[in-house]
Amino acid sequence: MNPKLQPGDLAKEGLPLTGLLKKAASDFPSWSAVSACGEFDLTYVRLQELVDHAAALVAAYGISASDVVVLAFPNTVEVFTAAPLNPNYTAKEFKFYLSDLEPKLLLTPQEGNRWAQSAASKLNIHHPTAKLHSTDSKISLFDRCRAEPWLNVQSCQ
Numbered sequence: 180m181n182p183k184l185q186p187g188d189l190a191k192e193g194l195p196l197t198g199l200l201k202k203a204a205s206d207f208p209s210w211s212a213v214s215a216c217g218e219f220d221l222t223y224v225r226l227q228e229l230v231d232h233a234a235a236l237v238a239a240y241g242i243s244a245s246d247v248v249v250l251a252f253p254n255t256v257e258v259f260t261a262a263p264l265n266p267n268y269t270a271k272e273f274k275f276y277l278s279d280l281e282p283k284l285l286l287t288p289q290e291g292n293r294w295a296q297s298a299a300s301k302l303n304i305h306h307p308t309a310k311l312h313s314t315d316s317k318i319s320l321f322d323r324c325r326a327e328p329w330l331n332v333q334s335c336q
Contacts, residue, residue, distance in 0.1 A: 200227055219314050229311065233318045237284060240305070247282040251295035252309075266292055273298035289321060 194202060203212065204227035213221040221229070237248055250263040251273070264276055266287075273295045277285065285299040289310040299306040307320045 197230070200230060203227075219311070221314055225314065229318060233309075236318065236320050240284060242283050246284075247280050248284045248286065249277065249280060249282040249295075251285065251287045251292045264295070266295070268294060270294040270297055274301065277302050277304060286320070 200212075200223070203210075204223040208224040209222050211220060212223040212226040213219065242248060251266045251268070252263055264273070268276065277295075277298050282304055285295060285304050285306040286309045287295055287306060289308045291308060296306050307322050309318055309320050311318050
């Protein structure tokens with residue numbers, strides 16, 4: 180590893196975001212990737228593990244790499260697993276963006292996002308919630324109709 184190389188230098192390699200994260204996890208495994216007010220401090224390796232786990236959960240629902248998945252989260256650590264929509268959009272704005280993006284899945288925080296969830300319901304977009312309980316845990320997806328974590332592909336849409 181080049182001691183003068185910084186994680187930001189990886190952007191010059193022309194890799195997609197997922198490729199940059201994999202390279203950073205390989206080159207800088209113990210370096211801090213995300214720090215959220217001292218509550219969640221994730222290394223590049225841990226962030227890569229969380230992204231891989233989130234991708235596996237979404238893939239279990241039948242979502243492929245070419246499908247659109249939308250997140251509507253406040254600034255929390257869960258938002259680092261994909262590109263989000265602004266959680267403060269109005270119902271009209273969510274409906275517009277969800278109609279335009281045609282996602283197969285909308286993920287919101289466990290506390291919910293009523294405008295995003297309402298728009299998703301109207302457009303028949305499945306919308307489980309997601310939660311990362313600690314830096315040592317895995318991301319959990321919860322179906323809005325079930326109390327336990329979403330571990331299979333059944334839904335109640």
